[in-house]
Amino acid sequence: MLNKKGRTVFFKKPPVIRSYASVVGKKEANGPLREYFDVISMDAFLGQKSYEKAEAQLQKTAVSRALLKGKIAAEQIDYIMGGDLLNQCISSSYAIREFGIPFIGLYGACSTMSESLALASTLCACGAAEHCAAVSSSHFCSAERQFRFPLNYGGQRTPTAQWTVTGAGSVVVSREGEKSLPRIHAVTFGKIEDLGITDINNMGAAMAPAAASTLAAFLEDSGTCPEDYDLILTGDLGVLGSDLLIRLLMDNGINIRTQHNDCGKIIYDIERQDVHSGGSGCGCCASVFCSKIMQDISAGKLKNVLLMATGALMSTVSVQQGESIPAVSHLVHISCGEV
Amino acid sequence: MLNKKGRTVFFKKPPVIRSYASVVGKKEANGPLREYFDVISMDAFLGQKSYEKAEAQLQKTAVSRALLKGKIAAEQIDYIMGGDLLNQCISSSYAIREFGIPFIGLYGACSTMSESLALASTLCACGAAEHCAAVSSSHFCSAERQFRFPLNYGGQRTPTAQWTVTGAGSVVVSREGEKSLPRIHAVTFGKIEDLGITDINNMGAAMAPAAASTLAAFLEDSGTCPEDYDLILTGDLGVLGSDLLIRLLMDNGINIRTQHNDCGKIIYDIERQDVHSGGSGCGCCASVFCSKIMQDISAGKLKNVLLMATGALMSTVSVQQGESIPAVSHLVHISCGEV
Numbered sequence: 001m002l003n004k005k006g007r008t009v010f011f012k013k014p015p016v017i018r019s020y021a022s023v024v025g026k027k028e029a030n031g032p033l034r035e036y037f038d039v040i041s042m043d044a045f046l047g048q049k050s051y052e053k054a055e056a057q058l059q060k061t062a063v064s065r066a067l068l069k070g071k072i073a074a075e076q077i078d079y080i081m082g083g084d085l086l087n088q089c090i091s092s093s094y095a096i097r098e099f100g101i102p103f104i105g106l107y108g109a110c111s112t113m114s115e116s117l118a119l120a121s122t123l124c125a126c127g128a129a130e131h132c133a134a135v136s137s138s139h140f141c142s143a144e145r146q147f148r149f150p151l152n153y154g155g156q157r158t159p160t161a162q163w164t165v166t167g168a169g170s171v172v173v174s175r176e177g178e179k180s181l182p183r184i185h186a187v188t189f190g191k192i193e194d195l196g197i198t199d200i201n202n203m204g205a206a207m208a209p210a211a212a213s214t215l216a217a218f219l220e221d222s223g224t225c226p227e228d229y230d231l232i233l234t235g236d237l238g239v240l241g242s243d244l245l246i247r248l249l250m251d252n253g254i255n256i257r258t259q260h261n262d263c264g265k266i267i268y269d270i271e272r273q274d275v276h277s278g279g280s281g282c283g284c285c286a287s288v289f290c291s292k293i294m295q296d297i298s299a300g301k302l303k304n305v306l307l308m309a310t311g312a313l314m315s316t317v318s319v320q321q322g323e324s325i326p327a328v329s330h331l332v333h334i335s336c337g338e339v
Numbered sequence: 340m341l342n343k344k345g346r347t348v349f350f351k352k353p354p355v356i357r358s359y360a361s362v363v364g365k366k367e368a369n370g371p372l373r374e375y376f377d378v379i380s381m382d383a384f385l386g387q388k389s390y391e392k393a394e395a396q397l398q399k400t401a402v403s404r405a406l407l408k409g410k411i412a413a414e415q416i417d418y419i420m421g422g423d424l425l426n427q428c429i430s431s432s433y434a435i436r437e438f439g440i441p442f443i444g445l446y447g448a449c450s451t452m453s454e455s456l457a458l459a460s461t462l463c464a465c466g467a468a469e470h471c472a473a474v475s476s477s478h479f480c481s482a483e484r485q486f487r488f489p490l491n492y493g494g495q496r497t498p499t500a501q502w503t504v505t506g507a508g509s510v511v512v513s514r515e516g517e518k519s520l521p522r523i524h525a526v527t528f529g530k531i532e533d534l535g536i537t538d539i540n541n542m543g544a545a546m547a548p549a550a551a552s553t554l555a556a557f558l559e560d561s562g563t564c565p566e567d568y569d570l571i572l573t574g575d576l577g578v579l580g581s582d583l584l585i586r587l588l589m590d591n592g593i594n595i596r597t598q599h600n601d602c603g604k605i606i607y608d609i610e611r612q613d614v615h616s617g618g619s620g621c622g623c624c625a626s627v628f629c630s631k632i633m634q635d636i637s638a639g640k641l642k643n644v645l646l647m648a649t650g651a652l653m654s655t656v657s658v659q660q661g662e663s664i665p666a667v668s669h670l671v672h673i674s675c676g677e678v
Contacts, residue, residue, distance in 0.1 A: 001340070002466045004417070007441055009467050050660050078343070079528055086654065087426040089446045090662075093531060093652035097665045102346055102528040104454065105652070105667070107428045107446040115443065119458075126465030127341045128348050146656075189418055189441040192432060313432035313444070315425065317485075321389050323429075326436045328444070 001126050008188045008221035015124035015184055016177030019070030022290040023061045025166030031268045036291035038065050044141055055139035058168035059095035063135050066170040074099045078129035081116040083107050084137050084282050091137050109311030110236050112136040113285040114330040117171055118187035124175040137168035138281025147316060160202040162238045162280035169286030182297045182336040190214040194326040204241020204277060206325035207310035212248040214308055214329040226256045230302045235285030235309030236264035238278035263288035285309040297336050304335045340465050347527040347560035354463035354523055355516030358409030361629040362400045364505030370607045375630035377404050383480055394478035397507035398434035402474050405509040413438040417468035420455040422446050423476050423621050430476050448650030449575050451475040452625040453669040456510055457526035463514040476507035477620025486655060499541040501577045501619035508625030521636045521675040529553040533665040543580020543616060545664035546649035551587040553647055553668040565595045569641045574624030574648030575603040577617035602627035624648040636675050643674045
């Protein structure tokens, strides 16, 4: 059912992406992808009493909507895997509590969307599950006050800084499904890479080496080259991190300049919306992948996509203690129609 | 290769526990299990500059020792899955960074040892991996200052409080291995349960319903009863949580009084070591399971064991915001010799 080569698992019977849904906030809705999102909340609190509860609400809404679109009940889902950036991943716990679905809690920082998707598809492909759901989220206000400054402080942002996306995305993966549905063909789980970056306002640079390492491993394992794909999509490297990724790979003889894009570069109108290096957060990859990207795949506009979200695995404490920022990136190969 | 019934996955070809190792601190070494641990550090800092780095060192030592005992190189391990209680799971990230093994980061709070073991065995059983490592840790000093008070404050502890174990445990699971090795036969991933407990000094009570739910599901799926097992071991319910678990199950007609024990009850001499309701933390289950329990299984003293660590999925923020404490418990069925 599986075929492992190097670090990559190839599925002999690729599971399908049955459905997906995205939820975002006001700033994201004011960006170029507005028309692609399933749910938009103009209220940063989503009717809740705190930003943390609001973030849980984002996840809850994304999962509910994905189940609805997939015409599948929560009881039919074997496992849900998800995580987020908040301490002890409370957005996921409090959101998933509502569904009564067996829960495999993940922590992959901003790599969580591809980590959860990789795991969900592996469990479906090997027969441990018929249906799995994957979910992840971030919220500008909960992230800002946990990782940086109180919102009211109005701190100045460095040019390399990124803007945490208020959003969530959820995917339902099934072992079997209609031929026309997009399928996950292979996954590569990443190693932790750390080139010594210590600047938490330059996360893209900290995460680019992880994406480079995972992509290089996948291309070698699969015997393919960047030209074989319509899109090689990273999660939230932003403008600077994306440039660095392209250069790191170029040094290894891999040119992804044509195929590469980054969710953090496309979710906002970078100049107009004053987001410096772009979007970031678990919800960046989750909401972009579960909206425009999946819609383009389903419509046949994109036939062959590599998704590889990256996560920076530090905390405020590790940074204060002078540690550099380790990062990880997990890759998922999705295609629709004949490959 | 797998057979799913209800919420439980049964492995047709059960993977083996190739090796395991435990590392603990001074207080744990002064308890009744002293002779069973692989490594004891009398220095709470383990030679590091902070408690957080010390906790990463616990994990690093546990993994290194487990690899050594299993006579296997890091390069041969397909995936390592682990997590801990620190914000953004930094103990795991900084420990695992050193090994260059593809990393599946988990967050299951104190359920992480059985979550990681369940996932490791599933991936081995389905052929996605030949060898996986699982790891988890906690450290009294890093947990205390993150979740409760600065150590120097000398806060009074309530009678229901538990003592966070300074310790780590790691297991190497392999798809194939000698007949004499212990094997993992089935796993049940838990649902999030929340009966409305809001007292963070009474974690055992918050977590007991999750263990009860998972065990009841497993017994039903497997068609077995508590008498079929030598030991039904929870992770860190402590004295109060264990009593509650027994009562909750009794209400459902399941009597585990004879078979049940809890790592939090056996790691310390509860009266003499003044630990109130017992030990807790991810490292509690990890260090007890990866020492006495695995040694007893390997020696044939225990033939049939159910391990089900429980995790409380709250954070200081969720508790301050008045939320109750959701919990999860994952179960692993281990046996040695003929079942």
